[in-house]
Amino acid sequence: MPNTTYPGNQLMRTVRKLAAAGLAGATLTGAALFGAASSALADSPAPSPSASAHDAAPTEAGTAFRTAVAVHQGQQATASASSGDYLYWMFPADAGQRPTVTAKVTLPEAASRHGASTWRLDVYDGLRRRQPCMYGMQSRSAAQDAATVELSCTLRPTVAWADTWSTDPLPGTYYIRLTALSLPDADRGLPFKAEVEPTVLDTGGAHAVDGKLATPLGAKSGVEPDGGWASGRWTDRWLWTVGGGLLAALAGVAGYNLTRGRGRPSRVPRGV
């Protein structure tokens, strides 16, 4: 899944990055040097405040919500486990992002297996509420001789605020659970490998709503998107609305000009 970015969000990110860089720069150089620092920062790409995007991908998985292993957006986590285990990871998703989790299970050697198995991928939000998948094969059966199973789950786009009685996805931590839903008893405990990758698609302001959580769900788990959580003040609706206002002004001028005809009427004398 490509990490498509809308122009609005790109702008927001640039602004955010510049602000963060400005803050860091000011701390380091002090007030006297801010002019030099700002030009230097503008010329070179701003160093991300948390260089966590380049952490090594996790090679283990947790076995419960409490022990879930953190994965960055767009990072591929791997794990080796015994079939029948429940594997947990967690990743952050911010408002306006639509997460997709893909998983690939490399099954135990076909020779050691005794029948077909069914594998399943579940995604839970920061309140441990199961989230439905909009698209994707969340559960799939593997024939006895199959080598791999691929699963995927695309969540609904996260919104910044929702009614308490809805289970709409909110910004925060999301938990991934991967397990065998059914397998022959004789195949329990055989070694398998799993790969999991959470990616997000930026949906721009299409799902922007008013209101905002004070703290993202599951904030205690300590995971957050590279570059931090969005402030909630930016939405590309500002661009659309301002653009609409400009268009309206231009159209207004055009309309006014239409009624005026071509310039000043010739019969009106000069200097009146």
Added chain:
Amino acid sequence: MITRKRLAAGVCALVATFATGILPAAGTASAAPQPDGQPAQAAPKVDLVLDVSGSMRTADIDGKSRMAAAKQAFNEVLDSVPQEVQLGIRTLGANYPGEDRKVGCKDTRALYPVGPLNRTEAKTAVATLAPTGWTPIGPALQGAAEDLKGGDATRRIVLITDGEDTCQPLDPCEVARDIAAQGIHLTIDTLGLIPDAKTRAQLTCIAEATGGTYTSVQHTDQLSGKVKQLVDRAADPVAVPVATTGTASCESAPQLKPGLYTDREKFAEHRSYKVDVLPGQELRASASIGMDRQTNPDYGVMLRAVTVHGREIVRGSEAGDGRTDLISTGLRYPKAPADDSDDKTPETVCLQVSNSFSAGPGVKTDPGLPVELAIDVVNGPDHASDVASFGLGRGWWLLGTLALTGLVAGLVWGWISRWRIAVWRTN
């Protein structure tokens, strides 16, 4: 690019102006993203329980005896145990070679006590082992739980065996569930060496009863790799829940602060807990119920926030079927800010966790199913005055409408001014 440069310069100037005042505050705010803000963790404890029964003589793992494979794996594991882990080794069936079942079924002892590891001593102790007696898994697990007693650390038993328990009627699976129910955060991982169907069933049951994992071992490297993985897993810091006991009614329910709690809930039972929420705060709660034994295939869980007068505020519920480790749900309850900002009277919210698990015939319902309750109280959300973000619009229809409105306004304005000129000229 020029705009961006200007923007950066502007931001820097702004920040520099306020730097002295703002930065200390910003520093403290971003300094502590520690998960759960827990103090230094107690050293995690691991007890490796090794079967040294007569059947370990069988030479079917990579051409070597099961015992030799286990010894080799232990040596590799002992070399790579993380510094902070307190490791112990317990054997079962290592000493009594006789036929007396009563004596044979008590044959378990701590080979190396749980504590800071001396690798050489531990390896020497393992080297002396020779396959001997019976397979008293139940008593060995009880002994291992005893070894791990004390402190508030995470505890893990790694049981390595090649056969089922030969000391019935004490069912090791029941033993495991009882150990888990003592609320001492103990996980039992089981490894079966070339297991048969009965062994597999028993080891799977033990692992599931405590939230552990079961592995079937066919090769030596697989054994050492798995044990290493399990020991490393024990070393990972994790939030340790606090045991609590909910009650059937709200009045007598225990008062909980934000944190992580465990409890045990019987089949189709509900339990209540009380939490205080100040005006302008949001209560967040998640409950999960573990499936630590065979239950009927369809089940559910419900978490309700209820006022002290019994009015339901909000609920979270989830149902499912089939194989699972747990079923969980959660809820949010933002309490509206008080009209009077000095009003700091907390509201007591009652959290009710109920389940709709049911057990088939012959399934023990005691102790209850493990419940994990996560409670958090955070600042309330910003309320929405409009569904759309800041009341702004978006899309081509919006642009078209605004442009058309502008055009019409321009036309009207133009006509009016023309009409005014005409009127002025006439006069």
